[in-house]
Amino acid sequence: MSFFPRGIGMRLADFIGGVVFLILGLAVxxxxxxxxxxxxxxxxxxxxxxxxxxxxxxxxxxxxINVLKKHDKMGTFFKPRTKLGLHVLIIIFIAFLLLPFLGxxxxxxxxxxxxxRIMGRHRWVSCSLTAxxxxxxxxxxxxxxxxxxxxxxxxxx
Amino acid sequence: MDLLNxxxxxxxxxxxxxxxxxxxxxxxxxxxIGVLPGIGAPTAIALLLPLTFKADPTSALIMFAxxxxxxxxxxxxxSVLINVPGESSTVMTCLxxxxxxxxxxxxxxxxxxxxxxxxxxxxSIIILMAFAPVLAKLALRxxxxxxxALAVMAFGLLTVFGGEQPIKTxxxxxxxxxxxxxxxxxxxxxxxxxxxxxxxxGGFDFIIIICGMFGIAExxxxxxxxxxxxxxxxxxxxxxxxxxxxxxxASRWAIVRGGVIGFIVGIIxxxxxxxxxxxxxxxxxxxxxxxxxxxxGAIEGVAAPEAANNAASISGFAPLLALGIPGSPTTxxxxxxxMMWGIRPGPMLFQKNPxxxxxxxxxxxxxxxxxxxxxxxxxxxxxxxLRLPYTIIMGFIVIFASVGAYSVNNNFFDVWIMLGFAVxxxxxxxxxxxxxPLVLALVLGNLAENSLRQALTISGGSFSIFFxxxxxxxxxxxxxxxxxTPVIRWGLKGLRPSRADVS
Numbered sequence: 001m002s003f004f005p006r007g008i009g010m011r012l013a014d015f016i017g018g019v020v021f022l023i024l025g026l027a028v029x030x031x032x033x034x035x036x037x038x039x040x041x042x043x044x045x046x047x048x049x050x051x052x053x054x055x056x057x058x059x060x061x062x063x064x065i066n067v068l069k070k071h072d073k074m075g076t077f078f079k080p081r082t083k084l085g086l087h088v089l090i091i092i093f094i095a096f097l098l099l100p101f102l103g104x105x106x107x108x109x110x111x112x113x114x115x116x117r118i119m120g121r122h123r124w125v126s127c128s129l130t131a132x133x134x135x136x137x138x139x140x141x142x143x144x145x146x147x148x149x150x151x152x153x154x155x156x157x
Numbered sequence: 158m159d160l161l162n163x164x165x166x167x168x169x170x171x172x173x174x175x176x177x178x179x180x181x182x183x184x185x186x187x188x189x190i191g192v193l194p195g196i197g198a199p200t201a202i203a204l205l206l207p208l209t210f211k212a213d214p215t216s217a218l219i220m221f222a223x224x225x226x227x228x229x230x231x232x233x234x235x236s237v238l239i240n241v242p243g244e245s246s247t248v249m250t251c252l253x254x255x256x257x258x259x260x261x262x263x264x265x266x267x268x269x270x271x272x273x274x275x276x277x278x279x280x281s282i283i284i285l286m287a288f289a290p291v292l293a294k295l296a297l298r299x300x301x302x303x304x305x306a307l308a309v310m311a312f313g314l315l316t317v318f319g320g321e322q323p324i325k326t327x328x329x330x331x332x333x334x335x336x337x338x339x340x341x342x343x344x345x346x347x348x349x350x351x352x353x354x355x356x357x358x359g360g361f362d363f364i365i366i367i368c369g370m371f372g373i374a375e376x377x378x379x380x381x382x383x384x385x386x387x388x389x390x391x392x393x394x395x396x397x398x399x400x401x402x403x404x405x406x407a408s409r410w411a412i413v414r415g416g417v418i419g420f421i422v423g424i425i426x427x428x429x430x431x432x433x434x435x436x437x438x439x440x441x442x443x444x445x446x447x448x449x450x451x452x453x454g455a456i457e458g459v460a461a462p463e464a465a466n467n468a469a470s471i472s473g474f475a476p477l478l479a480l481g482i483p484g485s486p487t488t489x490x491x492x493x494x495x496m497m498w499g500i501r502p503g504p505m506l507f508q509k510n511p512x513x514x515x516x517x518x519x520x521x522x523x524x525x526x527x528x529x530x531x532x533x534x535x536x537x538x539x540x541x542x543l544r545l546p547y548t549i550i551m552g553f554i555v556i557f558a559s560v561g562a563y564s565v566n567n568n569f570f571d572v573w574i575m576l577g578f579a580v581x582x583x584x585x586x587x588x589x590x591x592x593x594p595l596v597l598a599l600v601l602g603n604l605a606e607n608s609l610r611q612a613l614t615i616s617g618g619s620f621s622i623f624f625x626x627x628x629x630x631x632x633x634x635x636x637x638x639x640x641x642t643p644v645i646r647w648g649l650k651g652l653r654p655s656r657a658d659v660s
Contacts, residue, residue: 032349038618104559122546146211148564
């Protein structure tokens with residue numbers, strides 16, 4: 001069984017995209033209407049955002065109508081390798097969560113090692129060695145050479 | 158005489174040991190990035206930008222410029238050898254370059270690409286050095302009305318060059334403008350769309366957005382739809398790179414025409430190097446006495462687009478340096494770099510920082526010469542890079558993007574924001590919303606808004622200021638024409654009988 005609902009075509013995805021921009025346009029108009037539209041010195045802070053919101057709504061309606069006029073699915077939104085992309089996103093997400101505790105050098109090196117294993121199906125030994133070399137390189141380049149104050153985590157490296 | 162003086166000043170800066178090294182590093186990186194799939198010049202410069210904060214601005218800009226025009230050289234290698242463009246600007250090179258490679262003439266294709274790029278690039282640099290100061294002098298007459306009109310024209314031209322669906326290009330532009338308004342309003346001091354979040358009061362830093370939308374989003378897209386091609390197993394010998402007399406005869410005018418088209422398109426805001434190579438190829442095919450040879454290994458089909466993309470990458474610096482208006486995502490990222498160092502590009506740059514301008518432009522002569530040598534003698538080394546697993550490249554991108562985003566303000570909030578923009582960039586690409594208009598609108602947003610407000614304040618709220626000042630009126634007219642182009646195209650399509658009707 002497929003991980004993603006393959007039934008979602010580009011047509012539906014495009015429709016959802018149009019609706020999202022329509023809602024965004026309405027929200028922009030609402031929030032910018034709370035800002036001053038025109039001051040005694042000229043246009044106020046709400047002037048440009050309000051018109052951006054108006055144009056967004058107009059264009060979003062155009063996109064939605066355009067989608068509704070089409071009848072074919074226009075291809076599928078999810079591709080066979082989308083799942084792999086999602087895996088990488090999850091790994092990045094977890095790596096970023098762990099960065100404050102592990103530090104940049106070790107956190108990002110672990111990310112490289114794990115993605116090499118999952119995506120590239122490299123051997124554990126290669127992945128581990130690459131992770132160690134990556135950690136050393138990150139530390140040497142960014143911390144020692146460029147003196148960027150990267151968080152060093154609980155291990156202090 | 159001004160030109161000679163500028164050249165002398167420029168070379169005295171560009172030829173220092175430090176700047177030659179920066180230039181060499183830039184073109185070498187550019188060449189590698191051009192070869193690697195899933196990473197382009199804006200991404201590379203954005204990823205490196207936060208790391209050059211402490212560097213001398215002239216040296217760092219020389220390196221970034223080297224990356225920019227080096228990428229166009231590097232992308233050619235993959236176009237010729239695996240029929241996959243390393244960069245969008247080398248798409249047209251695939252058509253004839255790969256066919257030449259299949260016939261055992263890969264060396265000649267790579268050679269004419271390097272030589273054509275070098276000739277067109279060098280001539281473009283001379284014209285740029287003569288033309289940019291003139292443009293800057295003209296721009297000294299620009300007031301807020303002209304700057305706003307120029308920004309509107311740039312946004313309008315994006316709908317012509319930006320993508321297949323103009324309406325989505327406009328949405329993308331609006332999104333960029335909207336993001337640019339987030340934070341404290343510089344005129345009134347009022348917070349806009351910050352929703353009480355203190356980190357949002359300063360707005361989103363451009364670097365963070367670029368790292369996400371170009372860097373990490375590109376990773377997701379490359380994983381989903383990898384650009385794979387089979388590397389032609391041919392060994393390169395130095396003699397394979399030599400061109401025959403017939404090759405020279407066939408390509409000499411193609412290089413000239415490609416260079417001219419490239420230079421002109423590069424100057425137009427939003428014109429871009431991809432459009433330049435596309436137009437040069439089509440133009441060459443149209444003037445050729447043997448158009449049937451195109452697509453089957455015509456050497457002029459390689460020479461013209463390659464000359465064009467390099468000329469356009471050089472001339473793209475004219476609007477950035479003289480007007481402070483970037484014409485492409487790469488120059489937009491470089492504008493962010495100027496701002497990071499507290500330098501404002503535009504007409505005053507030529508008076509306040511002549512050394513920087515002359516040094517930067519002169520370094521391009523050196524960079525192009527270095528690239529010519531690299532492309533003749535080091536092609537096999539770059540072919541080896543093609544065998545690098547994508548997981549390693551992906552690791553590099555994620556590391557540089559994360560460190561880059563963090564180092565802007567030294568906080569994790571920016572790293573998460575970058576990831577958010579990466580997801581947004583990925584979804585937009587999937588739904589065919591172009592990213593480039595968002596980036597340009599983001600970088601020009603503040604200039605456009607402030608100019609609009611200043612102009613309307615001057616005119617007492619009357620929009621006539623944009624139509625009564627001649628330069629502003631020309632820009633606005635060009636913008637209106639650009640916005641109407643899709644409608645005109647649609648109308649012409651309706652009038653023209655379809656192919657089915659004709660047959």
